[in-house]
Amino acid sequence: MTAPATLWHATAPALPPFPAARGEIDADLLIVGGGFAGLSTALHAAEAGLRVVLCEAEAVAWGASGRNAGFVVPNFAKVDPETVIARLGPDAGGRLVAMAAGSADLVFGLIRRHGIACDAVQAGWIQPAHSDTALARAQSRARQWAGLGRPAELLDAAAVAALTGVAGWRGGWIDRSGGTLNPVAYARGLAQAAEMAGARLHDGTPITSLVAKGAHWLARSRHATIRAARVVLATNAYAGGLVPGLARSFFPLRVFQIATGPLPLAVRQRLLPGGQCVSDSRRNLFTFRFDAENRLITGGMHVFGPGAAARVPRVIHARMARMLGVDLPPLAYGWSGMAAVMPGFLPRLLTPAPGLIAGFACNGRGIAMTTAMGRELAAWAQGTPAGALAIPATPPAPLPLHGLMRHAPNALLLVSMIRDRLESPADLPR
Known part of the structure; x- marks a missing residue:
């Protein structure tokens, strides 16, 4: 594995790699992906008392979370609140708008609460x-x-x-309420906070298969089998082929x-x-x-x-x-x-099967929106129905052409x- 040659990887405080997963592991929640969405999910779920395992194929912030410009923007890239509410209705639209509105405050609040050294500046x-x-x-x-x-x-x-x-x-x-930060340093700080809250994090652990077994999921990597009640796919545009058809949804x-x-x-x-x-x-x-x-x-x-x-x-x-x-x-x-974009320019949760959910397409608002998405996914892991979350949740549907x-x-x-x-x-x- 070679670290991306970004400014952020070169200047962020070092973080020793987390050990690769090995053996038989039981969890309440398995998270696939070590970017902002996965790390925020891990932190919020672990703080709620769940047994959390996060597996990253490379290293924390290796993908899009470490390759952006470090902007923290609390709104939608192309859509305004009135349009969101017109599309989704006052209840679902209102939840999504409220989530976006508070997303930068959530990011900077986590930074302050966990003492994350990431050159954060909330100047607007x-x-x-x-x-x-x-x-x-x-x-x-x-x-x-x-x-x-x-x-x-x-x-x-x-x-x-x-x-x-x-x-x-x-x-x-x-x-x-917007601002800037070093995204790799922020992600590494979230990882440390999640680990301190009780989550188990594993670098160098690509999940090679994911199969439903009764009320649980069995995920396999090179050296481990993970049995989890629920699974969050937090890979964004790096979806791969773990769940067939998912990569054609954005x-x-x-x-x-x-x-x-x-x-x-x-x-x-x-x-x-x-x-x-x-x-x-x-x-x-x-x-x-x-x-x-x-x-x-x-x-x-x-x-x-x-x-x-x-x-x-x-x-x-x-x-x-x-x-x-x-x-x-x-x-x-x-x-x-790589960023993931939806035709409607709104974030989306996809539900391929019971107990399995994926978060995609923050459309250029990655740091703020994926941090807030993680909090929503942690609520789902605790039992909140997907339809009651702030982000719309639908089965995956391949986009035409x-x-x-x-x-x-x-x-x-x-x-x-x-x-x-x-x-x-x-x-x-x-």
Whole structure:
């Protein structure tokens, strides 16, 4: 096993590997996957007194949980509260909206309660508007989230420029409960907290088969057999073939991230002086934030797969320099990971069989949403019916034309870039 070459793995406090599972093991709950969702489930279930076993094929935060940008964003990527409630109804929709609204506070609360050293900064998340149409959406979003008692405010162009250090956006909005952290350090802290609560964690333990036996499940790895009353699959886009058809229930999306070397102090004091993070309103999303050592971090996607690992980091480094209007230090880190996306852009729980549940598709809101998802999955493990959870739960259903449509987000990126350029004002870098 080779650790991913991300900024976060290079700078997070070390965590000795957990031992691989061996022998015959009995559990109330087996969790497959050592990312945010699995670790949050393990922590909350163990604190409730369940016998919890978590098996990770590689190491804690090896997958998407260690490969993101470290944004903690308490809302949905493409959908607003009124739309969620219209789709799901006032009860189910209200539960999901409330979960999302409190998700960042949950993350930072866990960090404080367990003393997790992960460079956490709860200074807020900003979404600048790149066009007048986007500004109208920002006005609606800020109103809806503020109406739920959240610290959401509309920002005019001058306020966005002052907060970001970048002029030209038409305005935007901020949720002051959002923030940033080192995701690998956060995941490792959750793992330590779960272990202290009584959960058994195992690295290097891929589950190779999962079979129902009466009222229990039997899971096998290379050197262990685990018997559990309930099983949570917390693999997100790294679903594999453990449960047939599950990987065709969402679209996998490869996202690239980069980090520069540390910026000069004068530039750092101008950009994001309050320590917030930014995700703008473009279809070809532009993001940026700083880490604790004043490195700038941004991300992006690719149109063409061949050569993307070498090409895309350079492209998004150049884009950030152009957008921010600064001479950037050289590229210091570049990495990528797989996210899971649902066509409706809402998280989803899938129930392939009794006693088996999977959580997928946080659609770019991974840290906050999967931490909150873990708390819901722990409630399910304690007996709460799947239909009463905050996240909709349905049997898995393969998406139509999945083999073709899974490439649609990348194929449409070029169209999105053209539309963004046509909409963006001339005084905002493009």
